[in-house]
Every structure is written in structure tokens, then in C-alpha cells.
Amino acid sequence: MDPPTHRSLPRIHRISARPGPKEDVLIIGAGPAGLMCAFALARAGVFTEGVRIVDQRPNKVAAGQADGIQPRTAEIFKSYGLSDRLLKEGTQLHVAAFYNPSKSGGIELTDRVPDVTATDTNFPFEVTLHQGAIEAIFLDNMRDMGVEVSRPVVPTSIEVDEDLVEDSDAYPVRVEYSVVLERTDSEPEDEEHNEIVHAKYVLGADGAHSWVRKHMRIAMEGEQTEYIWGVLDLVPSTNFPDVRNKCAIHSNNGSCMIIPREDDKIRLYIQLDESGLGKDFIDDASGRVDKSRAGPEMILDVARKTLYPFSIETPQSFDWWTIYIIGQRVAERYSVHDRVFIAGDACHTHSPKAGQGMNASMQDSYNLAWKLAHVLKGTVDRTLLKTYELERRKYAQDLINFDKKFAKLFSGKPHSELNSNGVSHAEFLQAFQTFGGFTSGLGVRYDESLIINPKHQHLAQKVLIGQRLPPRPLLRAADCRPTNLHDLLVSDNRFKLLVFTGDTHEPSQFTKVHEFAQELMHMASPGSFFAGFSSLEAMRAVFDIVSISSEKKETIVYNALPRILWSHWSKVLVDDIDMKGITDSGKVYESLGIDTTGAVIAVRPDGYVAAIAPLDATGVAHLTDYFANFIKPC
Structure with missing residues (x-):
């Protein structure tokens, strides 16, 4: 979890120390992964005074961020009774359209195919809905069960007492964090107090720059690509005919993906490195994106060149935008003594265009939550928790291997008369359909283990x-x-x-x-x-x-x-x-x-x-x- 900026937290005037409670589970991070875990524990009947979820953000995400729900995740939502609201608020994607370079120098329609190739599901489509709305589904249902996120809470230290980790009744994880209290009529100044919590289990669901992962000294293994992409969320005014379908576009100016969204919005993923602008947005010292060097209008200008001969007008406002470099990494381990766990972007990062980020994150914590619930209830042995890393890290490694192939195909130069070695439509379509079971989440299969017996x-x-x-x-x-x-x-x-x-x-x-x-x-x-x-x-x-x-x-x-x-x-x-x-x-x-x-x-x-x-x-x-x-x- 990155340190809060001066705009994300109220100004602090007074600091006081306060002892904290013991917690069975402390969840750090209230994004999709953390909320899925908190909600699942609540539904399992173990989210009592002994389980707490905290987040450094004063409020949930308002716009942007992740936005795609794959069929397997929709099945999970249905299993909790949440799918009706998801379908009501979201947009269904049934068609994937493919555009490639035309002889006239622009792009032209090459093919339209089913977006989800798997049919063995009650949800043979994707659902798009911005992350804040997904979080709201969890938050509203958690509130009905008396569960709230504590905000803004900033962790400052975490330690594990190795002498206590094998004692099922012990609270071996010590976490210190700062809690910011907003001003009231009786307290005209904001106040911060520090709490020290002893927890049985801690889940770090605090994003790609995870504070928990860094303080537990868990390394991320993998690499950063040279692919630089911009993202825009907007209500489009365009003559592009497939703007309400998912689109994969290869042009001589770079690649683009279009994702229809709720409320008439769309999301544009635009490749920037092929335009010659991409490296201008990278800080030479840190190697990270510097958003102050860019803006949504600059990204839209690149999109116009990619979409030619079709046009798209500048909207009155942009709902959200960002720039990122594709990194493909997985954590070397997912737990410390099976007492501190990480989930979601904290343990795997990859490109967003296959729609796996939020889905993989929620399925990480869905996998962990039922195991934690049984351990806390005393119905299973603590060794069950070892299967979390065994199952989900193997999945993440498979995801990274897939993402390397998919990102290379998507970001590669298209096949043309001048580039005979480029990515052909047939090659891209085959990858799109071959990996359909994986991207839908329906083809995930866990190996033999304590809880998977292949006999009979x-x-x-x-x-x-x-x-x-x-x-x-x-x-x-x-x-x-x-x-x-x-x-x-x-x-x-x-x-x-x-x-x-x-x-x-x-x-x-x-x-x-x-x-x-x-x-x-x-x-x-x-x-x-x-x-x-x-x-x-x-x-x-x-x-x-x-x-x-x-x-x-x-x-x-x-x-x-x-x-x-x-x-x-x-x-x-x-x-x-x-x-x-x-x-x-x-x-x-x-x-x-x-x-x-x-x-x-x-x-x-x-x-x-x-x-x-x-x-x-x-x-x-x-x-x-x-x-x-x-x-x-x-």
C-alpha cells in the first residue's frame, strides 16, 4: 500500500496512542480482493468482533480501475446471490470484433466472433462494470450484515512471532497502524491515534505496491515489458460501427482495445510505445510512469490515428484515465508461516487486456476465505491453509505465461504487405479462442493435493x-x-x-x-x-x-x-x-x-x-x- 498523499488524508493536528483489540483476521486493503474475503467470512458466520477490514483510502473507488467480470466470477457472484445486481448495473459483452490494417492505410473489419468461447456456463459472456460499483455491491451487502470498512487506516509496522505460529489459539501477528478520525463539532481538529493489534491471521490485499508484501520481504519475480499503454473512460461520439462490442484493433500506428461499459461509456486501451510518445511519459530515474507528463487529450490523439478512417470526438469530460507499463510478475510466495497472506495484485501483476486482474484477485481471496473460515471454526486442521499458495500461485504462474503470449500478440506489429513477419489475424484469433477457457476462469484446474484426490x-x-x-x-x-x-x-x-x-x-x-x-x-x-x-x-x-x-x-x-x-x-x-x-x-x-x-x-x-x-x-x-x-x- 503506497503512503497516502496530502490530498488523500485529512490534515493531522494531534496524535494519541491507543491500545487495539485482538483480531482473528485483519484484512489490509478494501479493494475487490479484500472485500471478497471480508464478505465471504461474513457470510460464513465468522466475521464478528474478531475480524476487521481496513483501508487507507477515505472512500471507495469512484471511477475507473478494473471493470471486467468473467463467467467464473459471475458464477461466484450467483452463488452468493449477488449476480442479479451485477447484471442489472453492468453491460454484457457477447461479441468480439477484430480490425486490422486495410490497403487504404487505415483499419477495416476482419471478423466478429463470440466474446466468450466457453458455452458450459450460465454466463456465456463478460460483464463490465467499474471497480467502484463492484466494491459497492460488496459494501452494501456487508453493511446489511453489520460489517463496515475502517477508513482511513494506514499500517506502519508488522511482525510475526515465530514461537507462536503453530499454536492455533495464539495471535502471533503484531500490526501497528494509524487511524485518522475526521473532525466533529466537538473536536474541531482532525485527530490521529495509533493502534497495536495482535491477529491470528492477516491478509494483505493492498494492491500492486503492497505494503504487506514489502514489509514481509516477499519478492516479486518476473519482468517489465517495453509495452506502454494509455487508458481512457469516456462516453464516445464516434462513427466507429463496433463501439458497443468488444474490439481488438491492430493498426500500423499501434494497437487498441475497446470495452463497452455501463451508462453508455466505453474504455479505450491505446498502445503508446508504437506512437513514439510512450517513452516521453517514463521517468528516467525510477523507470515508472509519470502521469504529470501526459493527459487524456494526448492519449485520445493517438487513438484517433489508430482508429483511422473512423473518427472520435473529444468529450466534454473524461470519466477516468491512466498510463501504465505492462509488468508480468508473481510473488515468490503467498504466505509467511501460513499466518500472513497476500492476494490479488499484491501477488501477481499482468496486462489488463485479457480481463484477469480483478477476477484473479477476487478468486484468490474466495479460495482463501472458506479455508480460513473452517480453520477459525475449528472444523479443519491448519494444514489446509497451505493449499492456498499451492493452488493460487500455480494459477498465477499459468496466468503470467499466458499473459506474456497474449500481450506480445496484442502489442506486436500487425501483418501487412510491408511487414510479413507481423501478427496475423489468424494467429491472434487462434490465441484468443485457444485461451478462452483460461480467460473465462472456467478452465482452471487445481492439481492433486490434500484436498484434491484424483482417484476414481x-x-x-x-x-x-x-x-x-x-x-x-x-x-x-x-x-x-x-x-x-x-x-x-x-x-x-x-x-x-x-x-x-x-x-x-x-x-x-x-x-x-x-x-x-x-x-x-x-x-x-x-x-x-x-x-x-x-x-x-x-x-x-x-x-x-x-x-x-x-x-x-x-x-x-x-x-x-x-x-x-x-x-x-x-x-x-x-x-x-x-x-x-x-x-x-x-x-x-x-x-x-x-x-x-x-x-x-x-x-x-x-x-x-x-x-x-x-x-x-x-x-x-x-x-x-x-x-x-x-x-x-x-
Whole structure:
């Protein structure tokens, strides 16, 4: 976190010292990554007096910054009940248009393709909405739960007591920060006081220049490119025909990307290094961008040359603008003793044109939050926290490798008669479509670990263990109401056990399902992990069990299935077509590669497939081995 400027904080007149409380989790930084973590902890029921989020900014972002929500992030928003507001306020991107040099010297339309190539999602499009509005969605919902961001708060020191890090009940992280209190009628002068907080866990979600990362001496590994880009947010007046579509433009004057935004705005990404102006904006001593040397009108002038023969007028005002150099770096580690963590831009930086920055940041803290919540509740061993760095750093390394290729293609000179070695449209389009699963977030797959067990993959051949479970249309058995598998994967911090019972109309299969239920609850043989819970209610606080039958809707009796295999009447589903035959249901077993003998799919609280097991005693043993590695029955 950069030091605050004289314009970002009130003037200080008096300083006082004040002891601070103990915190279970202290989140430093209230951008998308920090707010996702705070919101997730609140929804998990652990954001009490022992969890606090602070930020040095007096207010949330008002305009600009990140603005793109990819399909996987939209799925996460839906799992929290936030997607309706996101879709209402944001703009959907369905088309990507490509422009390349024309023989007349300007640019011309080359192609239009789907913006999101993945179809196995309920959100086959991007949503654009500026970062401040995204933050507002979190802030408003957190406020409803009694959670507020403490502002402006500036951290000054952080230390970890290594003698206490293995003690689960200890508060080994010492953080000192300054809190600025605004003036009141009774206190005409602003006041600053220092607090010392002892925390169990600290998350540094404080941006690319992270104060937490620097004070924990975590190095960033990677490099800075020579690509210099300007960004403008404005309401356009232009004759460019694809201004309401996402556009990738290669011209002889440099490259440009157009991103439609809410309220008729667009965002222009304009390459400056090809124009000859880029290096004029760089401070020779620091190598960093000096915005005082530039302005939005200068960037727009470059955009006009890139968009020729199309024109764009100077707006009455610019909503936001900036200049940046593309840097591609990832932190050497994501935690210190699994007590201090970093997330988001604090641990990876890359170009913004693939729309990964805010998405990767929120998915970092989404991954960490459910693990922290279970540790704080005492339901899992602290070793679970090691999987955060294991999973998200590998993802960040893959992201940087992708971004190097994508940024080079985007910033490279276009193919033309005078430049036969330039980037061709076919080459760029192939990269755009090849990496679609990665940029959408839907193709992320975590490797084998403490919480990813690849055994029994053959039982559901089209469900990849370690990848997020895809949505599928189903019917509720009790009332035949169409529903979706993702409607059951709400982010309530519980593991989901999806019991594919097969055709329970067949007597032999019905008997098999009952025998499995008996094994699960230790009624037939010893050794079941689930029998270790003190009560059914205690088990259901950690697990939500859902039954999915391939029996026909006309014959199934939902409450004839063992009670342990469904927590509520709405948790028994049927893989069958709906009564009117208008939805694409009835194909779930087939599309997931599950045969009529059935199987159990264990899904993590973040929606990723953790393990698959047979629907028999060996399956209970496999699930027992898997969950006993990190969960403590209570």
C-alpha cells in the first residue's frame, strides 16, 4: 500500500496512542480482493468482533480501475446471490470484433466472433462494470450484515512471532497502524491515534505496491515489458460501427482495445510505445510512469490515428484515465508461516487486456476465505491453509505465461504487405479462442493435493477432478420444478456430497442406495468418517448432501430415499425432462459420464470437484480417507 498523499488524508493536528483489540483476521486493503474475503467470512458466520477490514483510502473507488467480470466470477457472484445486481448495473459483452490494417492505410473489419468461447456456463459472456460499483455491491451487502470498512487506516509496522505460529489459539501477528478520525463539532481538529493489534491471521490485499508484501520481504519475480499503454473512460461520439462490442484493433500506428461499459461509456486501451510518445511519459530515474507528463487529450490523439478512417470526438469530460507499463510478475510466495497472506495484485501483476486482474484477485481471496473460515471454526486442521499458495500461485504462474503470449500478440506489429513477419489475424484469433477457457476462469484446474484426490476419475469421466463443477439442468423430485445444479452449490462454506443414486426405480439399485446410506452412517460396519460427528446437525453444518436420481419423474417417491441422503425435500433431484419438455434437462448422467450404477461427487465449498467415490462401502472408505486428512468431526 503506497503512503497516502496530502490530498488523500485529512490534515493531522494531534496524535494519541491507543491500545487495539485482538483480531482473528485483519484484512489490509478494501479493494475487490479484500472485500471478497471480508464478505465471504461474513457470510460464513465468522466475521464478528474478531475480524476487521481496513483501508487507507477515505472512500471507495469512484471511477475507473478494473471493470471486467468473467463467467467464473459471475458464477461466484450467483452463488452468493449477488449476480442479479451485477447484471442489472453492468453491460454484457457477447461479441468480439477484430480490425486490422486495410490497403487504404487505415483499419477495416476482419471478423466478429463470440466474446466468450466457453458455452458450459450460465454466463456465456463478460460483464463490465467499474471497480467502484463492484466494491459497492460488496459494501452494501456487508453493511446489511453489520460489517463496515475502517477508513482511513494506514499500517506502519508488522511482525510475526515465530514461537507462536503453530499454536492455533495464539495471535502471533503484531500490526501497528494509524487511524485518522475526521473532525466533529466537538473536536474541531482532525485527530490521529495509533493502534497495536495482535491477529491470528492477516491478509494483505493492498494492491500492486503492497505494503504487506514489502514489509514481509516477499519478492516479486518476473519482468517489465517495453509495452506502454494509455487508458481512457469516456462516453464516445464516434462513427466507429463496433463501439458497443468488444474490439481488438491492430493498426500500423499501434494497437487498441475497446470495452463497452455501463451508462453508455466505453474504455479505450491505446498502445503508446508504437506512437513514439510512450517513452516521453517514463521517468528516467525510477523507470515508472509519470502521469504529470501526459493527459487524456494526448492519449485520445493517438487513438484517433489508430482508429483511422473512423473518427472520435473529444468529450466534454473524461470519466477516468491512466498510463501504465505492462509488468508480468508473481510473488515468490503467498504466505509467511501460513499466518500472513497476500492476494490479488499484491501477488501477481499482468496486462489488463485479457480481463484477469480483478477476477484473479477476487478468486484468490474466495479460495482463501472458506479455508480460513473452517480453520477459525475449528472444523479443519491448519494444514489446509497451505493449499492456498499451492493452488493460487500455480494459477498465477499459468496466468503470467499466458499473459506474456497474449500481450506480445496484442502489442506486436500487425501483418501487412510491408511487414510479413507481423501478427496475423489468424494467429491472434487462434490465441484468443485457444485461451478462452483460461480467460473465462472456467478452465482452471487445481492439481492433486490434500484436498484434491484424483482417484476414481473413471466413475464420472466428463467431470474433471480439480475443476469447477459445471451447471446442469435438473428437476426437483418433489414438485418437478426445473432447477440447476449450480443453484445447489451456494457459497455457504459447506462441502457438497452429490449422491448420484442411479435408477432407484430398480429394486436392486434401491437396495444398493440404502446399503450405502447405512455404511455412511456407521450402521452396518465400523470406520465411517461421517459417524464421528456428534449429531446429524453437526454433520450437516459441514456437509450438504444432495441426491440425484435417474429414475423417471412419474415414478420417483423422493421421501423413500434414505433420510441421510437429503437435508431438505428440495435436495432430491431427478435427471429427467420437465413436464412441458421445454428445457434441456434429462441428460445430466450422460453429460457428466456417470453410469447407472451411480457415484458420489464431493464438491468443495468453492465449487471445485474434490473427489469421486463409488456408491458402495469402498466409496465410504474412500471418502473417509479423503476427509479424515483435514476435517475434524465434532
